[in-house]
């Protein structure tokens with residue numbers, strides 16, 4: 001089955017931390033003709049929309065999965081458990097939908113692939129993956145970062 005999991009915000013779902021979406025005609029074109037599973041790990045993890053921006057602190061999503069790093073909101077509230085739960089629910093949705101590939105929102109602490117914000121809430125990027133992107137990569141799902149202009153942290 002030619003299915004792909006796509007970050008729900010890229011498909012027009014207003015699930016970002018700021019209550020907006022990031023609908024993209026480029027993303028729509030990239031997945032045209034394929035079966036699409038739209039999914040938001042942060043919402044699935046139990047976080048409300050809108051919500052405070054969150055960043056990875058002490059490492060990237062792989063480090064979070066290994067218990068060496070955390071996800072915190074700009075208030076200092078620890079939301080690691082919600083991010084990890086959402087990542088596992090995203091993996092379950094990908095498997096249920098027969099997805100071997102994911103097209104995810106850049107720079108997000110959940111969906112980012114290859115670059116994420118550094119935990120300072122200062123807009124600086126570091127190399128690394130978001131929590132869901134990391135879990136997908138560990139479980140044989142090919143993760144691509146969607147073409148997008150820059151966005152605020154905490155997506």
Ligand code: SF4
Nearest residue numbers: 007008009040105155
């Ligand atoms: Fe949800 Fe954020 Fe991923 Fe968009 S980037 S699907 S809002 S977790």
